[in-house]
Amino acid sequence: MSLGCIADDYTGASDLANTLTRAGLRTVQTIGVPSDDLALPEVDAVVVSLKSRSIEAGLAVTRSRAAEKWLRGRGAGHVLFKICSTFDSTDAGNIGPVMDVLRDDCGESIVLVTPAFPETGRTVYQGNLFVGIVPLNESPLKDHPLNPMHDSNLVRVLARQSRTKVGLVNLASVTRGADAVRAQLAELSAKGMGAAIIDAVFDRDLETIGLVAAGHRLSVGASGIGLGLARALVSSGKVKANAASAEANAPVGGPAACLAGSCSQATLQQIANAERVMPVLHLDPEQIVAGGSEAQRALAWARPRLADGPVLVASSATPEAVGAVQARHGRDAAGHAIEQAMADIAEGLVQAGVRRLIVAGGETSGAVVDRLKIPGFLVGAEIAAGVPVLRAVGAREGGMLLALKSGNFGGPEFFSDALGLMR
Numbered sequence: 198m199s200l201g202c203i204a205d206d207y208t209g210a211s212d213l214a215n216t217l218t219r220a221g222l223r224t225v226q227t228i229g230v231p232s233d234d235l236a237l238p239e240v241d242a243v244v245v246s247l248k249s250r251s252i253e254a255g256l257a258v259t260r261s262r263a264a265e266k267w268l269r270g271r272g273a274g275h276v277l278f279k280i281c282s283t284f285d286s287t288d289a290g291n292i293g294p295v296m297d298v299l300r301d302d303c304g305e306s307i308v309l310v311t312p313a314f315p316e317t318g319r320t321v322y323q324g325n326l327f328v329g330i331v332p333l334n335e336s337p338l339k340d341h342p343l344n345p346m347h348d349s350n351l352v353r354v355l356a357r358q359s360r361t362k363v364g365l366v367n368l369a370s371v372t373r374g375a376d377a378v379r380a381q382l383a384e385l386s387a388k389g390m391g392a393a394i395i396d397a398v399f400d401r402d403l404e405t406i407g408l409v410a411a412g413h414r415l416s417v418g419a420s421g422i423g424l425g426l427a428r429a430l431v432s433s434g435k436v437k438a439n440a441a442s443a444e445a446n447a448p449v450g451g452p453a454a455c456l457a458g459s460c461s462q463a464t465l466q467q468i469a470n471a472e473r474v475m476p477v478l479h480l481d482p483e484q485i486v487a488g489g490s491e492a493q494r495a496l497a498w499a500r501p502r503l504a505d506g507p508v509l510v511a512s513s514a515t516p517e518a519v520g521a522v523q524a525r526h527g528r529d530a531a532g533h534a535i536e537q538a539m540a541d542i543a544e545g546l547v548q549a550g551v552r553r554l555i556v557a558g559g560e561t562s563g564a565v566v567d568r569l570k571i572p573g574f575l576v577g578a579e580i581a582a583g584v585p586v587l588r589a590v591g592a593r594e595g596g597m598l599l600a601l602k603s604g605n606f607g608g609p610e611f612f613s614d615a616l617g618l619m620r
Contacts, residue, residue, distance in 0.1 A: 199436050200242040200426060201273030203264045205257070205280055205291065207566055208559040208603040210246035212583035213279045214576045216420040217242045220427035221438025226587065227573040228566050230267045235572050235591055241436045243268065248563035250281065254290035261295045265302060275414060276303070277426060282312045282319040282419035283338050283346055284326055284354060293358030296417050300391060303414040307386040309366070309406060310355060313397035314421030317582055320398045324352040324365045337462055338605060340516050351394045361391030368396040375408045382409070397421060404428050420583060445577035445588045448620035449596040451552030454499065455509040455612050458539050458561025459604025460519050467557070468511050471612040476502050480512045482519065486526045486534045492541040500549050507616055510542055536564035544568050547594055553619045555600045555612060562601040574599070580615045581607040
C-alpha cells in the first residue's frame with residue numbers, strides 16, 4: 198500500500214475512505230487492526246478504524262500504536278492519524294497523546310496537523326477552526342455530548358494535551374506554496390516545536406499541504422488532508438488513479454433498516470424527514486440508561502415491519518434532553534448504555550434478516566460494527582459528502598451493505614438517499 202491511515206472512529210474512517218476512493222485510490226476500511234488471515238484485495242490505501250476518540254488516552258495510544266505497526270509492516274511509508282473535522286477531544290486527549298507517541302515511533306521532528314476540509318465547511322485560519330462562517334466555539338457543533346469543543350484556537354487546544362510545543366503555519370505561507378511551508382516547518386522545528394497547526398481555506402491549500410505531508414512519515418488531520426495526500430500520490434505517479442470497485446457496489450437485496458444515535462441538529466432533521474416515508478420508532482433514553490427493555494421493545498416493533506420496507510429506530514434526542522440524562526446518570530454511563538442498546542438492536546435486526554443497514558452517529562456506528570464483528574469493508578458509491586456505501590468483507594452473515602454516518606453529515610433526505618444506493 199502507498200498510504201496507511203488510523204482513524205479514531207468508524208464514521209470518520211468511512212469519510213476518509215470515501216475521500217481517498219474519490220481521489221482514485223483503491224481503498225479498504227478495516228475494523229480494528231486486521232488479523233493476518235483476513236484476505237484483502239490489492240489496494241493503494243488501508244484505513245484502520247479504531248473506536249478510540251473518547252476512551253482513556255493510554256488505551257487510545259496503545260491501539261493506535263498497534264495499528265501503525267501493522268500498517269508500516271505492510272509497506273506504508275506515510276501514516277495519517279485521522280481525527281474529527283471538529284477536532285473533538287478534551288484537554289486530557291486523545292489527539293495530543295496519540296500524536297506524540299506516533300511521532301516518536303516514526304522519528305519525525307515535526308508533524309503537520311489540520312482538521313480543515315473546505316468541502317464540508319471546515320476551514321482553519323490563523324490557527325482557528327471555523328464551521329461555515331463562524332468559529333467552532335460559536336457553532337452548534339461545540340456541544341458534542343462526549344467531547345465538547347469550546348475553544349476554536351487549535352494551537353492552544355493541541356498544546357494543552359500534547360507534551361510538545363505547538364506552532365502555526367499560517368495561510369500566507371500556504372499560499373506561497375510547498376517550499377514556503379517546508380521552510381516555515383524547518384523554522385518551527387528548530388525552535389523545538391514538534392507539531393504545527395496549518396491553515397487551509399480552499400481545496401488548493403489541501404493540495405499544497407498534501408505535497409508537503411507526503412514527504413514526511415506522519416500527519417494528523419481530517420479527511421481534507423487525506424484528499425491532499427491522495428492527490429499528491431497520484432500527481433507524483435506513485436499511485437495510478439483507479440475507479441471504485443464494481444464489487445463494492447454489487448447489490449445484496451434483503452430487508453433494510455436504519456439506526457440513529459446522533460443528537461446533532463442534522464440527524465434530528467433527517468429523522469423528522471424520514472418519518473414521512475418509513476415507520477420510525479423513538480426510544481426513551483431515560484429508559485435505556487435506567488435499565489429498561491427499550492432494545493427488546495424496538496425489535497418487537499421492527500421485526501413484523503421489515504417485510505414491508507425499511508424502518509428507522511432512533512435514540513437521538515435534543516442536546517437539552519441528553520444533558521438531563523447525563524446529569525442524572527453520568528456522561529460516560531449514559532453514553533455507554535445507549536450505544537450498547539443500539540448495538541443490541543442492530544444485532545437483533547441482522548438476525549432477523551437485515552442485510553442493508555444505515556447507522557447515524559459515530560459512537561453508535563462503532564458500537565454496532567463491533568457487535569456485528571465485521572472485520573472490514575470495500576468502499577463503494579458516495580451517498581453524501583464523506584459517507585460511502587460499504588460492502589462488508591469477511592462478515593459472518595455473508596453479503597451486507599452498510600452506511601456509517603457522522604452525525605453532522607448528509608442532506609435532509611439522507612436516509613432515503615442511502616437506501617436508494619444500497620440495493
